Each structure stands twice: as C-alpha cells, then as structure tokens.
Amino acid sequence: MQFKLSLSSWQLIACATGFGLSLPLCFLIFESLQSDPEVFAHLWDTVLWDYIGNTLILILGVALLSCLIALPLGWLVANCEFPGRKHFEWALMLPLAMPTYLIAYVYTDLFDYAGPVQIALRDFFGWQSPDDYWFFDIRTLGGAIVMIALVLYPYLFLIFKTALKEQSPKLVHAAHIMGQSPIQSFFKVSLPLARGAIAAAIALISMEAMADFATVSYFAVSTLTTAVYDTWFGYYSLTAAAKISGIMLLILFVAIMVERYSRRNQAVFERQSQITHEPLYYLTKRKALAATLFASSILLIAFAIPVFVLLGYAIDYFTQAWNSAFFEYAWQSLKVSAIVSFATIVLSIFVVYFQRLTPSAWSLWPGRMASTGYALPGTVLAIAVLLPLTFIEGKLNVWFDSSSWQPGLFLSGTLFAIIFAYIVRFYAIAHGTIEASFSRISPNLDMASQSMGRSPRQTLTSVHIPILRRGILTAALLVFIECMKELPAALLLRPFNFETLATHVFQYVSDEQLELASVAALFIVIVGLIPLYFINRSMEYKH
Template sequence: MYSRLSLSWITSSWAIGLLLVFPVIAIIYQGLQPAGDLFQHLMDTVMWDYIRNTVLLILGVGVLSFAMAIPAAWFMAMCDIPGRKYLQWALMLPLAMPAYIVAGIYTELLDFAGPVQSVLRDLLGWQTARDYWFPNIRSLGGAIVIIASVLFPYLYLLARTSFLEQSVTLMQSAQLLGKTPLQAFWRISLPLARPAIAVGLSLIAMETLADFATVNFFAVNTLTRAVFDTWQGYGSLHAAAKISTLMLVVVVLLLALERFSRRKQKVFQKNMGQESARLLQMKPWQQWLAALFCWSLVVLGFLFPFSMLIYFAAQYFTDSWTTEFIEFSLNTFFIAGVVAVLACLIAILVGLFRRLHVQRGSDIPARLSSMGYAVPGTVLAIGILIPFGWLDHSLNDLIEHFGGKGPGLLFSGTMLALIAGYLVRFTAIAVGAVESSINKIPPSLDMVSRTLGHSPVKMVRKVHIPLISKGCFTAILLVFIESMKELPAALILRPFNFETLATYVYQFVSDEMIEQGALAAIVIILVGLVPLIILSRSIEQH
C-alpha cells in the first residue's frame, strides 16, 4: 500500500468532501441564527400543525408499510404459494412508481367527480356528497395509503432477505415443539429479522419525510411543504433554513432510533440452505389467500396505475408528443448525464484515496461525500441556495463597486445550482457502488504494482480502473436514474423556463391533467425499472 499520495490528490479529495457537505453545514449555521419575524409568526400559528402532520404521516406510512411488507416477505421466503416465482420480483415494482403520479391516478378514480363515486350515485340514487359518506383521498389518510403503497418494497426486500438467511433448524425445532407456522413466525422469525426491519422502516421514514409532491397535491401540511412554501411564497431563505434545520433534526433522530433499536442485538445464524427444505406447505385456501394478498399489493402500487398511464398515453398521444416534451426530455437526460459522470468521478477519487492513503481519517472524504443522501431534496435545495446566493450577491456587489454591471444570478439562477444539488444528493449512490468494486480488488495486486515501481497514478490507471469499470457503470446508471426522478430539488433549483420530465409531469398532476403528462410519466417509470431489474437478477444469482 502507498502511504503517501500527491498533495493535489489529498487536497482535492478533502476539498470535494467538504464542498459536498457544505450545504448541510450552511443550513445548520443559518438555522442557528436568531429567529426572524416570519419564522416566529409561523411558530405561533401553523408550525405545530406542520410538525404534527409530519409525525402522523411518518408513523402512518411506517405502520401500513409494515402491514404490507412483512406478510409478503414471509410468504415469499417461507411458503409455497401460487405464482411465487413471479411475485418475488413483482413485489419490487411499486418502487418504480413516483408517489405523486399514483396519487394523481387514484384521485381521478376516487374523487367526487371520478367514475367510482359517479357510478355509486347513479346506482343508489344519491344526489350530493351530503347524501352519503365516501373516504376522502385528498387527506392525510389518503397520503399515507398512497405513499405506503409505493415505499413498502424497501421493507419487503430487507425482511425477505433476513427471513431467507434464517436457519431452517429453528423452524423445524419450533414444529417439533408443537408450534404452528404462525406461532414460529411471531416468536422466532420476526424477532430475528428486527435489525432488517429497523433499517427498512428507517428508509421508509426518511423517504416519507422527503416527499413533497404527494403531500402538496393532497394539501397536507408537512415540514417539507413548509420549506417549499416559505421559500416560494414568502421568499424568505432564513425562515426556510430554520424549518430545514428542524427536518435535519428529524433525520438525525430517525437514524439514531434505528441504531438504538438494535444496539445490543447480535444474531448468529446459518443460511437456510436448499429452498425445497424451507418452504412451508399451507392449505390450498391459505395459499390462494396469501397469493391474493401479494398480488393486490402489486396491483395497487404498480399494475393498475401503470395500466392507466398506458391508456392515457394512447388516448392523448398527439397532445403529449410535442416539441416541449422532446425539449424537456433532452433537458432531463443532459442534467442526469452530467451529474452521473461527475458523481462517478468523485466516487473514484475519494474511493481510491481511501484505499491508497493508509493514514488515519482517509475514509472521511468518502463519508462526507455521502452525507447528502439522507437529507430531503427540499432541504438540500435550501442548503445550495444559501452559499450560491451569497456568491451571487458578493460577485455583483464587487463588480458594481468597480463601475461594472453585475451578471445577476450567475450561480443560484442557472443550471449550476441544479447540478450541485443533484451531486450533493446522489454522490452517495456512486460512492457506494464504486467502493463495493474497489473492496473486491485483492491487496496483493497493489503490492505487486508497488514492487514493479508503479506510481499511485499509474497503478490506478492500469490496475484499478479496469477492475472497477463495472462498478463505475453501475454508479453512472443508478445516479442517472435517480437524477431523472428527482422532483423537490428540481422545483426549487431549476432556472427560469427550464423543466425536467419530473417537473413537467408534476405540473400536469397538480392541474389534474395527468392524462396529458402520462407519456412523460411512463418514460420516468420505465427508466426507474432498470435498477429493479438489476436488483432482481442480483438476488436470483445469490
């Protein structure tokens, strides 16, 4: 191993790590400043309502996701049910569906003017909404159902993997002691899967906290919506930063709670072995009931919304295939491509720095580069605007001081802000993919290169880069896809008259014209299916 690298490599690794974490530091610094009149007014009037709704939303989505994911994971890991071969990967499909698109489709279906209530009124003779009761989808409860229906696969994947890794001898011992499969599940499988469940619920909670489009569409006041409204409605970066600080506190609490819940738990178990040895044989009616439950999750979260989008796209194709659609698609591909390549280069730089620089703290730049992924997009957008806004004002003041004309919003009003926001948010994905490939390279290859007199740069070029090329491709692909789907940061950071496919679709959803945005929504969803296909193949290989 090389104990010394060039000063430029060391400096650039630390500089990039600090730059990528700087927006978070800027939010915290701004949030610790004395409260202004606007923030104090919000605290005195509506802020506690925002906080209460946020907590209820996270708890509701967590509970409902648990009720959806855990039975499905148990059936797929332990039971022989009809269609199990297809259900194993089909249950991952809802992850490709943006929640706000699903919200728009079910609102079209279930709202007062939708086909469901219209048919009920025609059949039963009801005239107005006062004549009957029907669940209001535009509510906190509706948001919980919609968000849980697309996020439960996070928990399903982790819980299923945990169930598959549990020893078959434990199940056999429970049966010898006279326990039913259900009793074995509650007393053995579920406690052993608690670490995986805690991680899955934490991921779901953070994704729920970050959601803006769905709660905004349903007019549910949450902290994410408060950040957006404070900046867009009042133009107060200071108040938005203070609310963002509250959200950072929530993120830290969620991460701490996840770690605390499994701080003393240690699990030692052998893999279950052959599949045929572990599948439980249920009664026929139980098998079909389990299959019906699992397929209903797939239909609710993916098949029905996607089928409706295909129908809408076919009906409104001539209205959807426009020069605007092509322009916004090119915008999206360009931004996502630039971010993906830059994120991969950063991941290579800090990943190889960690491997080759064997001094204490060499992993810090990589960890700093990854911190932004846990932060909601709206919060990161505010974190980008704080330093970029300061740079714009400073540059304009400096030029005007010497008698020139300032360039305006050179940083915060251009694509630079959007690219920076995406990089802070998604570099963690690239770091994870590239580091995974780097860790598979045997240390002996580094030693051989050093013995042959190769410099660190030459060793990286001839040994490391060829061996991590697959991981780099995966990193570029994943960051590209996530950048295409990102909405909250794009809504705040995009330049004037600049749209991405995500913001384009969201405008149609907000205007209740999802039919005309269906084609763009299908593009986003199909691209989002790529990592699920990769993940499915990876699971099958293991």
C-alpha cells in the same frame, strides 16, 4: 511527461469532495441559528406545530403501513412456496419506479365524486347526491400515507427478503422442534434476527416520506416540507425556511438515535447460510391461494392499475402529449441526469479508492461527509445549496462592484445549481455501491500490481475499473433514475424557462390535466424500471 497522482493528491481530492458536498449542510445549520424574530416567530405561534404534527403522523403512518405490506410479503417470498412466488420476487419491487404524485393523481381521479368508481356506485345503487351515501376522501393525510407507502414499501420488502434468505434455516427448524408454529417462529426468530435490516429500511422509508413534496402538496396536506416551500416563496425568508429545515433534520437525527439506542446491548451472531436455501414451507390449497391473492392485490394496486390508467391516457391524448415540449424536456432531463451520474461515479471512485489506499478511521470521513446530503429532503436541499452559492456570488459581485462587469447570479441562476444539488443529494447512492464493489476486490491484486511497478492510478485504471464495471453501471443507473424523478429541488432551483420531465408532469398534475403529460409520465416510469431490472439480474447472478 506522464501525469501521476501521488497519495497526497488522492487525499486532496477526497477531502475536497467531502468538504464541498457537505458545505450546503454546514451553511444550512449556520443559517438556521441566525435570528429571524418576525417570520419564524409568527409561524411558531400559529401553524408550525400543526406542520410538525402532520409530518410525524405521515412518517409513522407510512412506516407502519409499509411494515404491514412488506414484512408479510417478504416472509412469504423468502420462506414459502406458492403459485407465482418466483415472479412476485421481482415484480413486487416495480412500484419503486412509480413517482408518488402519479399514483396520487391516478387514484384521486378514480375515487373523486366525478370519478368512475363513484359514478358506478351511484348508477348501481340509484344514489342521487353525496347526501345519500358516504365515501372516503382520498385527498387527506390518511390518503397521502397510503399513496406514499404503496411506492416506498419495496425498500423494506427487498431488504427484509434478503435478510431472511441469509438467515440459517436451522434456526427456524430448531424453533419448530420446540413446538413453535410458523407464525410464532416468525415473530420470535426471523423478525428479531432481521431487526437491524428492518430498522435501516424504515429509516430510509422515513426519510423518503418526510422528503415527499408532490403528494402532500397535491393533497393540500401541510407538512414541514410544504412549510419550507411556502415560507420561502410566501414570506421570502430564507432564514425562517432554514430554521424549519433544521427541525426536519432534528426529527431524522432523533429517530435514528432512538433506534440505535434501543439496540445498544443487542448483538446477533449466526452462521450465514447460502442465499438460495429451499423454501421452509410449501403452502397448499387455501393458504397458497391466499398468499397469491395478497401479493397480486398489492402489485395490482401499487403498480398495475396506475400504469394501465396512464397507458389509457397516453393512447387517448397521444396527439396532445407527443409534442416538441416532451422531447425538449426529456432531453434536458436526460442531460442533467447523465452529467450528475458521471460526476457522482467519478467522485465516489476517488473517495473510495483513497479509503483503500489509506485504510484508517480518519480516511472514512471524506466519504461520510460527502454522503450527508442524502438525508436532506428536496426542498431543504434547495435551500442548503442556495446558501453557499449566493454567498459566493455576493462576495464576487462586491469584489467586482467597482468594475464595469458584474458576475450576477452565475451559480444560483443557472443549470449549475440543479446539477450541484443533485450531486449533493445522490452522491451517497454512488458511494455506497462503489464502496461495496471495492470491498469484494482482494487486496492481493493491489499488492501484485504494486510489485509490477504500477502506480495507484495505473492500478485503478487497469485492474480495479474493469472489475468494478458491474458496480459502476448499477450505481450510475440508480443515480440516473433518481435524478429523472427528483421534483422539489428541480422546482426550486431550475433556471428561468427550464423544465425537466418531473416538473413538466407535476405542473399538469397540479392543474388536474395529467392526461396532457401522460407520455412524459409513462416515460419516467419506464426509465425507472431499468435499474430494477439490473438489480434483479444482479441478485440472480449472485445466486
């Protein structure tokens, strides 16, 4: 007897996915509303406002610096012709493959008092002690802003560059006819038209900046992310940690609402142009040289120098770094990432296909509910996931209290906790990619398949899946790489004696011994380059 999925079955799976993946957030909100008069009140009266202030400064600083880097680069690459432009178009996205804590360690090692930069300066100028000269301290809040922005600016660069290429060049030509210079047309035409795309990219960058744990922890900068970690492990108060997590979510919600409110009466209508329009400006001589130097400097600082330093470490310490621990942790990381990638792809296909079968406003809710986890920083996610898991474990252990067998921590104390947390956090990536791929499939194919007597399941497997292969591969790769790089959730949820490459490398970073994990660090970076390659090829394919 052939198994067939009815419409009610698609609805059940989609709703179960939305409910299950939004459950941690619901538990987190509920837990944050519970009373905890001692720990949270103590934090509120002492250090919490400093944490909030540092977090806001970090978010605003990273967003501002990312704009200063990405907006000029995006405009140059999209609208100007200069030496190396075609290479910079994809190369400037490479820093996305670099975990922030790696670039933070590399530059700390370079700029510390005992680092090669200050040693060279002392030798050249004859300085004898720190009192003879001033040199900036990179392990500060300002240093953390620079390090995080160097890794996150490609989000804004990619989105802004694409938005500029989709704008009609006739609008810029009209501005020129009206006497506007290139700079004036940028601020008065290109930038306002791309405001929505810029806001979306800045929102993403802000979420990633607030979620960063490794860099701020390594630089000893107190933010709400580190406060959650310290409250959990220092005060052993899950409720206080949940309250701090609620503050972080409130900051994100307010920021998004303010931006949307500022655009409430703004609407932009334009005829989209082909994404391959010719450059609007051909830079020559000094301007061309300045554009090339600017793009080269950013690429050198954000990617090339850290990679060359890591490569040097790997060569010098190859014997110590290339060991059985590396292979064990690499296998564990690959295994978890593969499981999560497969699970998110399958779930997102079910949910998005349900939306396609029943096109209505309410059918979008399971996908939206399931995607809420992406807004949760890693430390917050860990708490949010533990709450329902420990609740279930507690109820079952009470249920079996009279028997000789006790389930114990069969969820929160096993690999299931990490896998579930990763699915909650990265489902949104798979859902967005699969949804975009489904939207490009004509409904006529569904009707043709239905007229031939095929069920929804048969239509999905024989018609849609083959067409979706490219989107599925892209989504799987993006989720896979995010899982490989995820650190705070793995640190907090890993079972006893379980390490991933990210936790393995970070432990050596914390001990100032990255050299001994340099091969693992390079492996994370190299694997992170894979989705960037496919994304670039996909964009070329669209051209």
